Amino acid sequence: MNFTTDERNNTGQNFGLNAVEFEALLNKLQVGDESLFEIIFKTHFEKCRTFLIRKLSADSDVAYDITLETLIKFRKNLLLGKIKYGNMAALFTIDARNTYLRHNEKENKYEHVSVETHGLHILDDDEPKLDMDLVNNLKRALTTIGNDCFELLNSHYYLGMPLRAIAEKRLQRGDEKFINEAAVKSKVAECRKKLKRLLS
Numbered sequence: 001m002n003f004t005t006d007e008r009n010n011t012g013q014n015f016g017l018n019a020v021e022f023e024a025l026l027n028k029l030q031v032g033d034e035s036l037f038e039i040i041f042k043t044h045f046e047k048c049r050t051f052l053i054r055k056l057s058a059d060s061d062v063a064y065d066i067t068l069e070t071l072i073k074f075r076k077n078l079l080l081g082k083i084k085y086g087n088m089a090a091l092f093t094i095d096a097r098n099t100y101l102r103h104n105e106k107e108n109k110y111e112h113v114s115v116e117t118h119g120l121h122i123l124d125d126d127e128p129k130l131d132m133d134l135v136n137n138l139k140r141a142l143t144t145i146g147n148d149c150f151e152l153l154n155s156h157y158y159l160g161m162p163l164r165a166i167a168e169k170r171l172q173r174g175d176e177k178f179i180n181e182a183a184v185k186s187k188v189a190e191c192r193k194k195l196k197r198l199l200s
Contacts, residue, residue, distance in 0.1 A: 013087040015043045022085045029078060037075050041138055044089055045071060048096050058100055065192060066103060070096040072157040141198035149191035152178065156188055163188065 011018050017025065017039065025036035045067055052063035074092055077083050083091065142150070155161045161169075164181040171179040178184045 010085075010087075013089050014085060015040050015089060019085045022088075026078060029075075036078065037071075038138075040074065040092070041071060044092055047089075048093050051093055052096060052100055056097065056100060061196075062100070062103065064196065066096055066100045068192075068195070069157055070099055072153075073160075076160075137199050141195055145191065145195055145198060148177070148187065149194060152184065152188050153191050153195070156184075 014022060029036045049063045049067040052058040052066060053060060070092060152166065155166045163184045167178060167180050167184045178187050
């Protein structure tokens with residue numbers, strides 16, 4: 001992959017990484033090394049959540065959930081090769097913003113706001129960043145959240161499966177729990193709260 005000098009060193013817009021570092025960490029992610037995921041979480045999770053609260057007046061809990069959902073989706077797209085080095089921080093925040101606006105549409109709580117990129121101002125680099133304790137908490141939470149929660153969150157947010165499809169899949173394989181859409185929806189909400197408690 002060819003980069004100009006400016007592109008290779010555009011660290012401020014790419015989670016503190018230059019192009020060479022990003023490519024190396026992306027290759028490691030493909031074989032199970034989560035260092036890139038941890039860096040994105042550490043450098044941008046709180047910044048994005050704060051953006052949703054300050055710029056879009058999002059409720060704190062909703063902003064947290066939307067940012068977490070975006071983080072999981074971002075990791076999936078990295079693994080699929082859909083994200084290239086560039087202004088990745090803005091891409092992440094734009095995706096979170098659009099997800100928040102779609103959430104509000106579903107909740108019938110929002111007045112029309114354009115989801116175009118024009119006018120988007122990412123928070124300055126002097127915003128507070130997460131420390132390694134929180135990064136380690138995330139890793140620990142994902143490994144201790146329980147099999148049902150891990151499967152449901154992974155299916156819904158990582159694989160992008162609709163709740164009904166998750167229920168149908170569980171029913172077909174003979175599961176006795178969470179085999180209808182309402183039950184899956186309720187359990188996913190419970191698991192999200194559990195993950196937040198584990199991270200606190």
